Amino acid sequence: MGREQATRIIEILEKAGFPAYFVGGCVRDTLLGREPEDWDIASAARPEQVMALFGADALPTGCKHGTVTVKSGGEAFEVTTFRTDGRYSDGRHPDQVTFAGSIREDLARRDFTINAMAMEKGGRILDLYGGISDLKGETIRCVRNARIRFEEDALRILRALRFAATLGFAIEPSTADAIHREARLLERVAAERILAEMNKLLCGKGCREILLAYPDVLGVFLPELLPCVGFDQRNIHHCYDLYTHTVLSVDSVAAEPVLRWTMLLHDIGKVNTFTEDERGQMHFYGHPKVSAAMAEDICTRLRMRKKDREDIVTLIAWHDRDIPVTEKGIGSAVRALGEENFRRLLAVKRADNRAQAPEYRWVCQKVDRAEEILEELLRKKQCLCLKDLAVNGNDLLALGYEGREIGAALEWLLEGVIAGEMDNKRDALLAALAKKNLLLP
Known part of the structure; x- marks a missing residue:
C-alpha cells in the first residue's frame, strides 16, 4: 500500500514538471526483497512548490532542509528537494543546505553506496556508485571518500556498524579503516542518536562480528x-x-x-x-x-x-x-x-x-x-504476586489497617501462600491475619 500511495505523489510532481524519485532505504530494501518501512521521495521541486502543489495535504516539517511531509491515502511521506550539503562544522548538521538541480548531485552527498540509489516510479534504478554490486556482495562502503563522509556526520560511523550488523554485511577495508581512525568524532553525537543506532546494532544478526571487531569505536561512548x-x-x-x-x-x-x-x-x-x-x-x-x-x-x-x-x-x-x-x-x-x-x-x-x-x-x-x-x-x-491474592487492600481497610500497614500485611500473606503455609482463600487469609494480630504484643 505504501508504494502505491507514494507513487501517486511522484506522478503529481512529474505532471507539474518536477522530476521525482524514490531514494534511500526504500530502494535498498526493495532490491533486497524486503518491505520498506518508509517510502522517501527526492524531487526537483522546492519546498514552497511542494506546499503549493499539495495544499492541505502538505506539512512544512523541515523546510529549512528541503523536506515537506505529504499525506496520501492516510499515510505520510517525506518529499525532499534535491540538495547538496555544505560544511558540517559540528559534525552533525550541514552549515548550509544548497538545493541541487539534479538527482545525481543529490546522490553524491549520501552516506553509503547501498543507500545512494534512486528509483523511478516504474522501478528503473539509477545507481551511480555501485550500490547494486555492493548489495550483491553484501558490502558496506562509503560514497566516495569515507573520511569526509564521517566528518560531515559522525553518526555515520555508528550507522556503518549498524547496517553491517542488521544486514549481516562486511565493511570494506577503506571504510573500516576510516571508522577506526575517525571514531573519536562520535564524541560530538547526541546520546539519543547513539542509543537509537545501538539498539538496532545490538539486535542485528551480525552483531557478534561487529562487536568483536570494533571495541575501540564502542569505547568512545x-x-x-x-x-x-x-x-x-x-x-x-x-x-x-x-x-x-x-x-x-x-x-x-x-x-x-x-x-x-x-x-x-x-x-x-x-x-x-x-x-x-x-x-x-x-x-x-x-x-x-x-x-x-x-x-x-x-x-x-x-x-x-x-x-x-x-x-x-x-x-x-x-x-x-x-x-x-x-x-x-x-x-x-x-x-x-x-x-x-x-x-x-x-x-x-x-x-x-x-x-x-x-x-x-x-x-x-x-x-x-x-x-x-x-x-x-x-x-x-x-499465587505468585500480590494481584493473585484472594484478598486486597480494600479488605484490609475494612479491618482497620491503614497506610503502610496494608502493604506490609499483604506482603506477609503472599509470603505465607508462596511458602505453602496458607491457603489462598479469602477466609483463610483473613483468619491468618486475625491470628497474627492476636499474637502481636
Missing part, C-alpha cells in the same frame, strides 16, 4: 567496556577473555534491546572487583552489584527510558544470584521480579552460561528446570 578487552579472567568457569565472553553472551540471548544491553553490561564491574587466590584463580565477589551501578550510569548517560534502565539494572544485579530450583525459590524470585523479568533473568543466565567454559554448561539444565517449575506454578494458578 562506552569507555567502561575498554578494560574488558583482553582481560584474562583466569577462572575455571571461563575460557574466554572478559570482552569475548561478553560479546558471546550478547549473541546468545534473544534479539531484544533490554536483554542485549543487559548482556553487554552484565560483567563490566569484574575488572574493578577481581581478587586472586593462592592458586592463581581469579574471583569477582560482588561484581553484579558493581556492574549494576555502572550500568545505571551508562543507561542514564545514554538517555535510556526509565523502565528499560530499571529492568537492565535489576537483571544485572540478579544475573549471578543462585535461585533455589524449588517451587518456593522460584515463587519468591517471581514475586520479587515479576513474571516478565523472571523469564528474562532465566534467558540472561542461560546466555551467560553458554559463553562460559563448555564443562560448566550444566548450569543451563538448572535454568531449564527453573523454567519448568515456573510453568507448573502458572498451570496450577499458583
